[in-house]
Amino acid sequence: MGSVTASWAQSPGVTDKEITLGTILPFSGPASSYATSGMAGIAYFDKVNAEGGINGRTIKVISYDDGYSPPKTVEQARKLVESDEVLMLFSTFGTPTNVAIMKYMNIKKVPQLFVGTGGTIFGDHKKNPWTMGFRTSxxxxxxxxxxxxxxxxxxxxxxxxxxxxxxxxxxxxxxxxxxxxxxxxxxxxxxxxxxxxxxxxxxxxxxxxxxxxxxxxxxxxxxxxxxxxxxxxxxxxxxxxxxxxxxxxxxxxxxxxxxxxxxxxxxxFQKDPDDPQWARDEGVARWRAFMEKYYPKGDQHDLNVVSGYNSAQVIEQILKGLGKDVTRARVMEAASSLKDVKLDMLLPGITVNTAITDHYPVEQLQxxxxxxxxxxxxxxxxxxxxxxxxx
Missing domain, CATH: 3.40.50.2300 (Response regulator)
Structure with missing residues (x-):
């Protein structure tokens, strides 16, 4: 058991009881209406913890405001990686803001997963293998x-x-x-x-x-x-x-x-909860139950909230699949081998697929x-x- 514990200790953001994730959102500034996406993701991990966590660990999320200002994003990313020592960043919002920290995250070999943007650059697996988008580019x-x-x-x-x-x-x-x-x-x-x-x-x-x-x-x-x-x-x-x-x-x-x-x-690429055709949809029902219990302040008409929920669901699946041995490298390996993953709020027929040479999880639209x-x-x-x- 001692050797296993030592393995955990080698990965920042992971102890035998807790996994620490980070995110950077525009709580203030011209893009503040988008912060709800990341807030939904944070609330999703409140749900995960209430249901027992992941493989015996609770999930802690540290979030900072960058005001949609790239220099501020850089400052906050350094804080999360070097001071807070998070396992990874997830759902950090914005194209220019994520571009500003992408080189740093890859030099540090810290996963920058499912960024809150469809920027095509975030799927460049050759130049930035530790970065991945989520939505259709x-x-x-x-x-x-x-x-x-x-x-x-x-x-x-x-x-x-x-x-x-x-x-x-x-x-x-x-x-x-x-x-x-x-x-x-x-x-x-x-x-x-x-x-x-x-x-x-x-x-x-x-x-x-x-x-x-x-x-x-x-x-x-x-x-x-x-x-x-x-x-x-x-x-x-x-x-x-x-x-x-x-x-x-x-x-x-x-x-x-x-x-x-x-x-x-x-x-x-995702279900609109306002669309009557989903009134009896099981996935939407689960999403509404989540919103009412864990993110009651969130607007159920806001598709940004749906995006945050979808991304967090994939993070949960990745972490669950890793068992007890959670490292940054193993997180990235798992994120790069997703096959036909179905999510509560993706449109029927649209699934998440990735590979080492394909960092575009969703490549379809209706x-x-x-x-x-x-x-x-x-x-x-x-x-x-x-x-x-x-x-």
């Missing part, structure tokens, strides 16, 4: 919207509003790649914005002036709601697409005004259209396939 999402437009509206005049960072640019790259040569004519306007800006009202007005009949929003929650509302205020009614990461009914669509968002299209006060699925599940990352 932003490039894949952009490509799927492009395929839909080419099939249903090949004469579209497209205007794009994008966040001027890795989040927005990654989506835009996917759209351009998906449209191919046709995109040179179809995209008539592109306008970026900084997250420090108070509004994107002027950008929306400029995009309308381009004569576009399709508006694509690769923007975060706050600015997506502003853009949808402003578009309606100025009487502009283009066919509108919105990034899946910014499709929350509670944080975006409701704030924009339900009357202003009818017919908006997005992509989904399109959704906003009707009334909810998203409605349409069409078939679309497999985005593999992504090649440029050097």
């Amino acid at each position: 932003y490039q894949t999402e952009g490509q799927i919207y492009a395929k839909y437009l080419l099939k249903t509206k090949s004469d579209a005049k497209i205007a794009v509003l994008y966040q001027n960072d890795d989040f927005g640019k990654d989506h835009l790259t996917g759209l351009r790649v998906g449209l191919g040569e046709a995109g040179k004519k179809m995209i008539v306007a592109e306008t970026g914005y900084e997250v420090s800006m108070p509004t994107v009202d002027s950008q929306v007005m400029n995009l309308k002036a381009s004569g576009a009949d399709v508006l694509v929003l690769f923007s975060s929650n706050k600015f997506s709601a502003q853009a949808l509302r402003k578009s309606a205020e100025i009487g502009w009614k283009p066919l509108t697409f919105i990034a899946g990461a910014s499709s929350s009914v509670a944080a975006v669509m409701k704030n924009a005004g339900f009357e202003n968002v009818q017919g908006v299209i997005s992509g989904a 399109l959704v259209k906003f009707e009334g006060e909810r998203w409605k699925l349409f069409g078939d599940i679309i497999d985005g396939g593999k992504i090649e990352i440029a050097d």
